[in-house]
Amino acid sequence: MKKIQILGTGCPKCKKLAENAKEAISGLDGEFEVVKVTEINEIMKFGVMMTPALAVDGQVKITGKVPSPDEIKKLI
Secondary structure (H helix, E strand, O other): OEEEEEEOOOOHHHHHHHHHHHHHHHOOOOOEEEEEEOOHHHHHHOOOOOOOEEEEOOEEEEEOOOOOHHHHHHHO
């Protein structure tokens, strides 16, 4: 199972990233878990200074912007 992590404090961009991630995985085969990481200290452990950010299996793939569902599919 792949773990998709949305790193952000709950701002509108963070919520949009979560929506786009869910849309992206809905068309893919396999098992996915979407987890929201909202605690600043946890986000900083990823080395992220700008949110929103997307991590796949603990590896940060994108920071500071909201990728489209198609872009997210490529990152997964």
